[in-house]
Amino acid sequence: MTAPYGATVLEHFRRPRNQRALERPTIAREGYNPLCGDRVRLELDVQDGHIRAAAFTANACAICTASASVLTERLRDMVVAEAVQIPDAELVDALGSIPAARLACATLPLKALRTAIADLTSA
Amino acid sequence: MADFLDQVEQLRPHERRVAMATLLAARGGSPRPLGAKLFVGEGGRLLGSVSIGGCVDARVVEHGDRLLRENRAERVTVSVDDAEALELGLACGAEFDLLVEPMALDDADPTVALYTEGARRSRAGQSAFMATSVSDGVVSRVLLTRPEDAPALAFVERLAPAALLVIVGASDVAVALARVARMLGMRVVVVDGRERYATIDRFPAGTDVCVGMPSELVRPWLIEGASVVLTSHDYRYELPVLREALRAPVRFVGMLAGRKRADAVRTVLREEGMSEAELARLHAPIGLDIGGREPEEIALSIAAQLVADREGKPIAHR
Numbered sequence: 280m281t282a283p284y285g286a287t288v289l290e291h292f293r294r295p296r297n298q299r300a301l302e303r304p305t306i307a308r309e310g311y312n313p314l315c316g317d318r319v320r321l322e323l324d325v326q327d328g329h330i331r332a333a334a335f336t337a338n339a340c341a342i343c344t345a346s347a348s349v350l351t352e353r354l355r356d357m358v359v360a361e362a363v364q365i366p367d368a369e370l371v372d373a374l375g376s377i378p379a380a381r382l383a384c385a386t387l388p389l390k391a392l393r394t395a396i397a398d399l400t401s402a
Numbered sequence: 403m404a405d406f407l408d409q410v411e412q413l414r415p416h417e418r419r420v421a422m423a424t425l426l427a428a429r430g431g432s433p434r435p436l437g438a439k440l441f442v443g444e445g446g447r448l449l450g451s452v453s454i455g456g457c458v459d460a461r462v463v464e465h466g467d468r469l470l471r472e473n474r475a476e477r478v479t480v481s482v483d484d485a486e487a488l489e490l491g492l493a494c495g496a497e498f499d500l501l502v503e504p505m506a507l508d509d510a511d512p513t514v515a516l517y518t519e520g521a522r523r524s525r526a527g528q529s530a531f532m533a534t535s536v537s538d539g540v541v542s543r544v545l546l547t548r549p550e551d552a553p554a555l556a557f558v559e560r561l562a563p564a565a566l567l568v569i570v571g572a573s574d575v576a577v578a579l580a581r582v583a584r585m586l587g588m589r590v591v592v593v594d595g596r597e598r599y600a601t602i603d604r605f606p607a608g609t610d611v612c613v614g615m616p617s618e619l620v621r622p623w624l625i626e627g628a629s630v631v632l633t634s635h636d637y638r639y640e641l642p643v644l645r646e647a648l649r650a651p652v653r654f655v656g657m658l659a660g661r662k663r664a665d666a667v668r669t670v671l672r673e674e675g676m677s678e679a680e681l682a683r684l685h686a687p688i689g690l691d692i693g694g695r696e697p698e699e700i701a702l703s704i705a706a707q708l709v710a711d712r713e714g715k716p717i718a719h720r
Contacts (some may be wrong), residue, residue, distance in 0.1 A: 291675075293670075309615070311595070313598065315638075316594070316596040316636070317595075318615050318616075336615060338595055338615050338616050338617050340637075402505065
């Protein structure tokens with residue numbers, strides 16, 4: 280049986296980038312999928328409207344973990360207002376081939392990001 | 403073995419006063435460790451034992467009933483000396499010294515208060531020893547951090563906390579394992595990321611059920627002497643928890659898995675940089691080979707392995 284995803288997911292699952300806790304995050308929010316049990320927490324260090332560092336902790340499947348890894352690389356030095364606009368499709372495309380039934384796994388870190396930025400900007 | 407706090411909590415709803423019998427000495431062998439306790443309730447309830455049952459405990463219960471009525475403590479000796487049974491080789495001929503003392507099951511009782519404080523200290527990871535002296539029917543006690551500080555001729559018992567079992571994954575096997583472990587007197591903590599599984603009503607009373615990020619929830623419980631059993635059967639929790647547990651000072655880490663999947667998990671952890679010494683601490687597949695397939699049977703095989711590990715016994719794996 281072959282894995283239902285490609286080399287990018289495998290690479291980022293085996294060697295996740297930014298999988299750690301930030302020392303003093305500006306904000307941290309957790310994404311949770313009650314169906315499969317995936318949990319991912321995204322932490323951001325925001326200064327002057329820019330994301331200076333992004334990191335994550337995941338107790339999640341390979342797709343969700345890889346997605347958080349790819350996303351945190353993408354977020355570095357990004358303007359917060361732009362980060363919140365990242366579409367689902369952009370992250371899913373960056374991960375390569377993802378089965379339709381697993382899209383929720385791929386987009387969970389984005390949901391955590393949007394919640395974090397919404398809470399940050401409304402604070 | 404349940405600690406004093408657990409035992410008192412079990413008795414309190416039913417009994418106002420109890421006689422506590424403590425095993426001080428045994429000649430001719432004893433299957434129970436010194437310090438073992440049997441509580442004899444004023445209302446008739448019994449909890450614990452100082453032998454494996456039968457004639458010895460029954461005689462201790464008689465002493466307990468009597469000393470509750472007389473409201474005084476006494477050091478008693480019980481002998482297994484039935485002549486006919488000895489002749490037939492059906493009695494062991496052992497002799498036991500016990501302290502039997504009445505106490506009220508409230509915090510104002512000095513014995514309850516002192517043992518409760520000792521149990522709290524041991525649960526907090528501190529060293530706790532109870533030194534008990536008996537002179538002319540008068541019992542005196544002192545709670546110590548070092549046994550060598552005990553008065554001469556005092557009986558000294560280490561107040562060990564109940565063994566801690568951390569179960570990751572609130573599966574059917576976890577429910578059964580929690581039941582068996584509570585029966586064995588263990589303190590049980592269940593951790594899961596899924597709210598629908600990790601509900602208090604699925605687990606026996608006294609179980610701590612935690613929902614959240616499993617690898618973070620387990621951290622406070624990864625202490626010396628603890629056992630960690632992963633029953634989630636899902637790498638999304640197994641890998642993050644094993645990264646923590648195999649590097650912690652716990653005594654036992656086991657995972658529910660077939661041999662092939664267990665090896666695959668080891669391979670991932672090895673590629674991440676986990677050492678062979680750390681990987682060697684993982685018991686997977688877990689459970690003694692008793693052939694059961696139902697959750698309760700698997701739980702029994704896991705619990706048996708935990709006991710065998712505690713006792714240092716070699717085992718036959720699943």
